[in-house]
Amino acid sequence: MSEGPVLSFTLNGRVFSAADGTVPSPAMRLLDLIRLHAGQTGTKEGCGEGECGACAVLVDGELANSCLVPVGQLHGCTVTSIEGLPRNDPLVAAFARAGAAQCGICTPGMVMAARALLDRDPHPTLEAVREALAGNLCRCTGYVRIHAAVLDAAAGEGTAGGGAS
Amino acid sequence: MSVQASAAGEWHRPGSLAEALDIRARAKDAVVPAAGCTDLMVGWNAGAGRWPTVLDLSALPELNRIDVDDAGVTIGAAVSCSRLANHPAVAGRLPMLVASARQTGSVAIQNRATLGGNIMNASPAADNPPVLLAYGARLTLASTRGSRSIDYADFHLDYKRTRAEPDELLVSVTVPFPSPYASVHYRKVGTRRAQAISKVALSVLLDAGAGVVREARFAFASMGPVPLLAGSLSAALRGRPLAGIDPALVTRALATDLSPRDDIRSTADYRRQVAVNLVMAAIADASAAEARRN
Amino acid sequence: MSGRGAVGAPVVRKDAAAKILGEARYVDDLSCPGMLHGATVRTRSAGGTVERIEFGPGVDWSSFVVVTASDIPGVNATQMIELDQPVLASGRYRHAGEPVVLLAHADRRLLREAVAAVRLHERPNPSPVFSIDDALALRGEVCPGNVYRDYRMERGDLAAGEAVADVVFEGRFETGSQEHVYIEPQGMLAQIDAAGVLVVEGSMQCPYYVLGTLTAVTGRDPGSVRVVQCTTGGGFGGKEEYPSHIAAHAALLSLRAGGRPVKLVYDRAEDMLATPKRHPSRTLVRIGARRDGRLAFLDVDFALDGGAYTTLSPVVLSRGVIHAPGPYACPHARVRGRAVATNHPPNGAFRGFGAPQSIFAIEQAMDGLARALGMTPLELRRVNLLRPGDRSVPGQPIDETTDFDAVLDQALYESDYLARREAFAAFNAGNAAAGLPLRRGIGLATFHHGAGFTGNGEVVLASMAKVRADRRGQVEVVASSSEMGQGNTTSLCQVVADALGVPLERVTQARVDTHDVPDSGPTVASRTCMVVGLILEQAARRLRAELVAKAGLPVEGADEHAFAAACARYLDGHPTLEAEARYEPPASVQWDEVVFEGSPYASYAWASYVAEVEVDLTTCEVALTGFTAVQEVGRVVNPVIAAGQVEGGVVQGIGFALFEKVVWDGNGTMANNRMTNYIIPTSADIPPVRVFFQEQPGGAGPSGAKGLGELPMDGPGPAILSAVNDALGTRIASLPVLPEDVMDALQAASAREAA
Incomplete structure (x- = not known):
């Protein structure tokens, strides 16, 4: 690490920084920081190359694959992973009701992708849902119930919101 | 699973372009410039060995601007595909760039991947370069020696080789607004509908006043070692009436312009035939649009 | 006595919340003090002979756990239909990607460098065969005749049928291979616990298959080997058989390391390269x-x-x-x-x-x-x-x-x-x-x-499952049937809840652990709900009959409180309350497999x-x-x-x-x-x-x-x-x-x- 600026960011409200050693290297993958250093294993690794979306998190409210984000780029950012999603987020109940989780390994990333969509488009069309989740691969459900869950959560959200970030 | 990057090289994240150029001038190819890191990290995760020393450009204000004037839009090299696609001037005047940015991987990729990275990575399959070629974009490169502007059409030399010098950084891309009489066509043929790498992509800017081709630019991805403009095709079509262009003429011209290969995603034969079909479809569209205007 | 209506109801899956919130623990989420990471060195040629293994320079090999075929205490073969597939290849081998050397180390970066530093000196098979037609034409020999099985099913008289056919169609049809792409790659964690038991946890469909290979490979008796299924991120058949290999590999490394925990989780590229796919x-x-x-x-x-x-x-x-x-x-x-x-x-x-x-x-x-x-x-x-x-x-x-x-x-x-x-x-x-x-x-x-x-397969399996209850009337489904997303931890509970006449909330499936659950057969072949569900329904009826006979449970009209009270009464006089049942073949299934x-x-x-x-x-x-x-x-x-x-x-x-x-x-x-x-x-x-x-x-x-x-x-x-x-x-x-x-x-x- 050389003349880079001070490195500090939050993950689910907890501060990580180079100064206090909680960020050991700027080149570390955000995924490894979340799973190995923060010990929050809800974010999964399915491919390690940004194809499957199982590691998806929100960086300043925008969806990102944490396997492709070096933590050195996160100074000043707010990172939210599945552990930072409120338990009462409408997506949680909607996914359960619809049967949108089967094996569950893609589900946390899928929920984060859905949250990012609803935060920018609270009442998406089915087509918008299909497109927004296209970076999150699921091999169990065929996506049908996931689409239904997101539309259901959107319908229930009204003006109350439910954002994580 | 994958190894965490405990054996990293240095990580430079300068806060100004001058500082970045200074590092680049000293280290040259010993640093890897990166912005969105979506490609860099794939290589690392796939076991590229020791981390390179990285020159992280994502914090440079000069590379994060989008400036609009009457002639066009100048887009900073570190602007993400998402930001680009959502910019009003781009959305209003450069629809092909919106389309290509929205097909650069998934939403999560578009949020990180940058226009500059998509160019400098110099992949022949990259999504935005054909659109930039068709629109006639110019690149601004800078070094401690100064800055220069070059036509993007002259930039790619050969597979993964460009005109950028080892001490230079890409600062911005200037995309001129097309003539209001021009019609544009963009189509990416990928391995599936979303999150795909192109087998063939075509971007067309066609100016055909009174049904006669005045200027036509056809730019392809995945049809040779670099993103390329089909110059023979442009020459062959110039001055011809839009209606009644013979597919054989297009096939002959493209045989000169394109050098597709078999690879893990498709075949040379398929690419060659689809390229012709896409050109004919674009001509038919333009012809129909012309007919509607009259 | 049954019919509280759980069966047929669109009830929410029991594992939904934990999975949606990221709280479910998959094998790669596990970690223990002193844990080592495992890795596999594989052949590169399409069959041949490994003549020498060279541990190259630049690596402190003394800091690594190293296992080769000669370190296997028991049988060097996965326990499948035939015993032709080694757990670790030595000498002759048949395909690229066969495991030869296993390594373990605490530092995954050093491990990766070490894998690259092992050089297998291979003499390649000069005439490998990669297609069905080439194999049948014997353009190279994988095994004698190149045919594992040759089955014939003949009915009637083909010539008579041809004689009366007015129109004949002939065609050749082909299908390609297909990769499972379960989103969770395969993996196992092995260690020896304080009681000296080899414990292997991981992603799998068939815990008793894994147990069978582990006992054979390690030479341990079944009582000192324990297999536990973690939350499994998809299987689709891909985790039927290969988990036995990975479990054996992780176990061999752990044994070699004196019982230290060793986690062996594949990355996507290795998983796709090495594990089985659909037959072309x-x-x-x-x-x-x-x-x-x-x-x-x-x-x-x-x-x-x-x-x-x-x-x-x-x-x-x-x-x-x-x-x-x-x-x-x-x-x-x-x-x-x-x-x-x-x-x-x-x-x-x-x-x-x-x-x-x-x-x-x-x-x-x-x-x-x-x-x-x-x-x-x-x-x-x-x-x-x-x-x-x-x-x-x-x-x-x-x-x-x-x-x-x-x-x-x-x-x-x-x-x-x-x-x-x-x-x-x-x-x-x-x-x-x-x-x-x-x-x-x-x-x-x-x-x-x-x-x-198929056919007599269920008879041979003779699957067993049980149902047990505690003093509070909480019921457990006890079976080796493994949840991998298909929903059996909910659907089997629905069956048992109705058979017992209790609400679904009172029934859960016990953790799949071979020290606790009987062998209800592998979780394959669309059999879990139909075959194991029926066994469990039988077991639940037996448990209920036992409560009626010995604990005063009313035959009709007992609510869940009456059920719990009967369970408590029963357990006052008995150490456990459980009932088991074994598969009984229906009369209709008569099959001549010859x-x-x-x-x-x-x-x-x-x-x-x-x-x-x-x-x-x-x-x-x-x-x-x-x-x-x-x-x-x-x-x-x-x-x-x-x-x-x-x-x-x-x-x-x-x-x-x-x-x-x-x-x-x-x-x-x-x-x-x-x-x-x-x-x-x-x-x-x-x-x-x-x-x-x-x-x-x-x-x-x-x-x-x-x-x-x-x-x-x-x-x-x-x-x-x-x-x-x-x-x-x-x-x-x-x-x-x-x-x-x-x-x-x-x-x-x-x-x-x-x-």
Whole structure:
């Protein structure tokens, strides 16, 4: 690490920084920081190359694959992973009701992708849902119930919101 | 699973372009410039060995601007595909760039991947370069020696080789607004509908006043070692009436312009035939649009 | 006494919240103090001999745990049907990607460098074989004769059938390999606990298979080996057999490291390279009919590429052979099936298990025969569908409970098949005349799938499961049936709750741990709900009867509090409250596995699927525009879970048909072993998939349920290819059908026309 600026960011409200050693290297993958250093294993690794979306998190409210984000780029950012999603987020109940989780390994990333969509488009069309989740691969459900869950959560959200970030 | 990057090289994240150029001038190819890191990290995760020393450009204000004037839009090299696609001037005047940015991987990729990275990575399959070629974009490169502007059409030399010098950084891309009489066509043929790498992509800017081709630019991805403009095709079509262009003429011209290969995603034969079909479809569209205007 | 109504209700899955919130723990989420990471060094050539293992310079090898075949205390063979596949290769080997050396270290970066520093000196096999045709022509020898199994199913008199056939169709059909792409890669964690027991936890479908290999490989007695299933991120058959290898590898490393925990989790590239896939197939079909469409004879030569070791190929093959005649009556039939050895990594179980391959062939042949007869595909199927009173080709009597025509009728109605077929023909004629590039087509597949192990398989398994309760009346399902997403931790509880007459909330499935749960058989073959569910229903009834007899539980009208009170009373006088049951074969299943005759399955699920496509001639891309799936599966235990199974299976079938192509490298391993290059459908690639159930009586499972997990894999391939051929007038005969294949077929067709 050389003349880079001070490195500090939050993950689910907890501060990580180079100064206090909680960020050991700027080149570390955000995924490894979340799973190995923060010990929050809800974010999964399915491919390690940004194809499957199982590691998806929100960086300043925008969806990102944490396997492709070096933590050195996160100074000043707010990172939210599945552990930072409120338990009462409408997506949680909607996914359960619809049967949108089967094996569950893609589900946390899928929920984060859905949250990012609803935060920018609270009442998406089915087509918008299909497109927004296209970076999150699921091999169990065929996506049908996931689409239904997101539309259901959107319908229930009204003006109350439910954002994580 | 994958190894965490405990054996990293240095990580430079300068806060100004001058500082970045200074590092680049000293280290040259010993640093890897990166912005969105979506490609860099794939290589690392796939076991590229020791981390390179990285020159992280994502914090440079000069590379994060989008400036609009009457002639066009100048887009900073570190602007993400998402930001680009959502910019009003781009959305209003450069629809092909919106389309290509929205097909650069998934939403999560578009949020990180940058226009500059998509160019400098110099992949022949990259999504935005054909659109930039068709629109006639110019690149601004800078070094401690100064800055220069070059036509993007002259930039790619050969597979993964460009005109950028080892001490230079890409600062911005200037995309001129097309003539209001021009019609544009963009189509990416990928391995599936979303999150795909192109087998063939075509971007067309066609100016055909009174049904006669005045200027036509056809730019392809995945049809040779670099993103390329089909110059023979442009020459062959110039001055011809839009209606009644013979597919054989297009096939002959493209045989000169394109050098597709078999690879893990498709075949040379398929690419060659689809390229012709896409050109004919674009001509038919333009012809129909012309007919509607009259 | 049963009938509180959990069965049939769309109850929320018991594992939903933990999975949605990321709290469920998968193997890669586990970590223990002092844990080492494991890695595998593999062969690179397509068979040959490992002459020497060189541990290269630049690595402090003393800091690594190193295991080779000579360190195996027990048997060096995975415990499958044959014992031909070593756990670690030494000397001669058969394929690229065989494990030879295992390494472990605490630092994963050093581990990666060490893997690269091990050099295997290999003398390659000079003439590897990679195709079924080459293997059968003996252009290289993998094992003597290159055939693992050669099965024949013959009924009637083929010559007599040929003599009365007015029209004959012949075709050759092929299907490619398919990678499972469960989103969780495979992995295991092994260690020796304080009691000296070897504990292996991980991602798996079949804990007792893993246990069997571990005891054989380590030489330990079953009491000192324990296998625990973690939350498993998808299986689809891919975690049936290979987890035994990884468990053995992790265990060997841990034993070598004095019992320290060793975690061995594959990355995606290694998982795709090394683990089994769907068997590629080639099927030769000759089928003849009388002028009115009645089938006169059927002659099928079916072959599967088993890869370099036997693994599960014999049973995949037998299922493929039995399903080869489809759901049609035919008096004279011969099906020959061979599982062929090649130098590819072994192929194995994948949802459908041989049936998608042979059903694809018969369905395409039926379309070809219909063309030859001048009938529509629908008309030909109507004439020949099995009906009550018929016998299937294997010999199963079709009883009054089956109304396949009703399934077909609903599929035609829901898809508006007849009207669309006409409309698409008109659309295509109009577009062709106008020079427009879009073409539309519709395809129909009619099929059935037998649930549970084939023939006497369930008798041999003799599965056992139990139900137990505590003083508070909390009930546990105790079985080795493993949740991997398909929903059994909910559906089995629904069955037991109703059998006991308690609310579903009182019933959970116990953790799958071989020190606790009996062997209820592997979690495969659409057998869990139907076969294990029935055993559990029996066990639950026994437990209830025990409470009635010995703890004063009222026979009628007891609520959950009365149940809990009875449990407490019972446990005042007894140490435990549990009841077990073992599989009892239904009288209907009589199977001669030598001549392939009898009733191979207790139940078949029946289905008709309709696919609609639009092909753009500009790019030859095929867009699936509609998909209708109607199936008869007996009693639906949980409609949400059942629909999810069908939707997921259909989409895997769509992938198999239109996207997923395993590209082989020069050494016979997967060249596109990355998610970037192996293309599975995304959310944006899927049309509306409309799923309908019929619940006819007679299923062999609890409350009349049938197995359904594999069924939806069988139909999309043939339905989609039929739709493509309908749209274009082509005769494409293989899957997957990629745009490149469509273009080739169109060019071949126009060349034929020109000639």
